[in-house]
Amino acid sequence: MTLEKFLSTLTEAKKQRLEDLGFTPEQFVDAYNEHAYDYETGNPAVYCGTYGKYNAGSLFGQWLDLSTFYDADEFFTYCRALHADEPDPELMMQDYENFPREMYDECMGADEFDCIKEYFELCERYDRDAVDAYANIFGCSDFNNFEDKYIGHWDTEEDFAEHIIWECYDLRNVPEIVKYHIDYEAIARELFMCDYNYEDGYVFNNY
Numbered sequence: 055m056t057l058e059k060f061l062s063t064l065t066e067a068k069k070q071r072l073e074d075l076g077f078t079p080e081q082f083v084d085a086y087n088e089h090a091y092d093y094e095t096g097n098p099a100v101y102c103g104t105y106g107k108y109n110a111g112s113l114f115g116q117w118l119d120l121s122t123f124y125d126a127d128e129f130f131t132y133c134r135a136l137h138a139d140e141p142d143p144e145l146m147m148q149d150y151e152n153f154p155r156e157m158y159d160e161c162m163g164a165d166e167f168d169c170i171k172e173y174f175e176l177c178e179r180y181d182r183d184a185v186d187a188y189a190n191i192f193g194c195s196d197f198n199n200f201e202d203k204y205i206g207h208w209d210t211e212e213d214f215a216e217h218i219i220w221e222c223y224d225l226r227n228v229p230e231i232v233k234y235h236i237d238y239e240a241i242a243r244e245l246f247m248c249d250y251n252y253e254d255g256y257v258f259n260n261y
Contacts, residue, residue: 060086062107063139071105071138075131082135089132091117100162101149102133106140108148115148121174126164154186156194165195172197180204187253203258211252215242 064079072082086097091099102117116136123129130145137143150158176185176197184207188200210212215238251258 060136065139068138071141072135075135075138077135085132086116086136089116089118091119093151093222095119095121095153097121098170099151100147100158102136102141103146103148104137105136105144105146106148113148117151120167120170123167123171125171126167129167130164154189154194156189169194169197176200181207184256187256188258190259191251191253203261205250205257205259206258207255209255211242211246212238214250214252214257215239215245217241218245240251 061083063077069079072079077085091097098120099117100120101115101117103113106115115139118129118133120129133145134143137145145162146217147158147160147162151175157166157170157173159166173185173189173194180200184204185197185200188197189205192199192203205214208217216236219236219238219241246252249260251260
């Protein structure tokens, strides 16, 4: 949808619905530009249409940058304003970009929005591959524990086992023949049986 097309459909009823949602036409233009998705940013985004339009053969809608919204209330208020030509639009998120498939729901609600927002905020502070690995292990509904569970990256499970042994035990007085013949593969099996998870090189604890 182009902004020009939206503005060309501004009936009095549509203007009143915009006003009821807290927008003048001029304020909506500003919000439209603020929330429009730029593919080059890599930010999470959805394409917001409605079921009513879709069933009528219309893909009228907008790609929205989710990182530009303060919270779910602001997001859904804007989406209803975007489709103010309908008295009670049934929002339909028809496509998505830059977040895991498991988080996508075309009937997205506040819980899904909050989960994607948490995901994006973590990706700003940590490697996105690490956040994706966490989601693969623990699911997409609980990112609050990421920082408590995330330990780091190791090339292999055996490398992590070696790190644990050298980090937790004083091996300075252990004979060389013992020190350099420790079975890290066996130790790794024990560690990752219950206490730790390994996904794509990233290690998380189960505590």
